[in-house]
Amino acid sequence: MEWLTIGELAERAGVATSALRFYEDRGLIASERTPGNQRRYPRATLRRVALIRAAQEMGLSLGEVAVALETLPHERTPTKRDWERLSRSWRARLDNQIAELQALRDELSDCIGCGCLSLKSCAIFNPSDAISNKGSGPRYLLGDERMPIPAD
Amino acid sequence: MEWLTIGELAERAGVATSALRFYEDRGLIASERTPGNQRRYPRATLRRVALIRAAQEMGLSLGEVAVALETLPHERTPTKRDWERLSRSWRARLDNQIAELQALRDELSDCIGCGCLSLKSCAIFNPSDAISNKGSGPRYLLGDERMPIPAD
């Protein structure tokens, strides 16, 4: 098996070495050590990191990615079955996200032509009340569903 | 004109009062004060906050929203022209975002059936190298364009 140093992996995967150490800390990737305590990554880690980046691009947090990746082998190239399971669930998520953005776009388009400033019928100007919002810290994804238009 | 307390605005807009004070701090919304120094918001702020939330949903940072909203009047209901300018530019952005997610989805779909584990032809497993990554702090949106598939 061919092993990569952290610098090599970083360059080939297009991420910083500090990010790789961080991912390892979080259990997203794993490494062996040389006698001198330096990390060596199996080539499969390259794909793993690519997967992590792809997942982030579709809005998953590293925690969610970690859960998803737990089902994949660390050292081995994943089998077709491993991969199918994961990609199907992610595909569904992507479909969802696309649909949401499309809905928002359609609302926006409607607004351009609809004289919505009367704000009787505009979904953007009349959002649902009380978006549930538990816990502190930022919310990177709002995830507030648009509800039937309330009577203004 | 009808004025809203911060609590009323918060409830109707579906955000926390602390968030509203934060937005005001950032210049995203504005208020008048009562003789006793309490905030009173014009009704138009309701639409403004709704716009802010919509913009966040499509991935804009508050800074970007601030820039966009600078072109809109604070107190007045925006005119059709005000609104058209804004919504057209946002629509373009949404189109873009949707296209990117669709591309990712298509790659994912291809992978499900393509035996991509050979990783000769899979875009997800073969991302472009060297995503440019300036500055510190998190990157909420990766924004790394996928490039022509490199020879592995």
Added chain:
DNA sequence: CTACAACTTCAAGTTCACTTGAAGTCAAGA
């Protein structure tokens, strides 16, 4: 007039996904 919820400011805390820096160790070429 009093109670009490809703408001005020300001500083500090929180989460995420990292980055930066300090202080030291390892590996490879000249």
Added chain:
DNA sequence: TCTTGACTTCAAGTGAACTTGAAGTTGTAG
């Protein structure tokens, strides 16, 4: 052997978008 660059750990810093808490003030219903 020496130097240099790549590596090591660990603690602390960063930026975004808020939230929380403390300590005090205002507005209103009874």
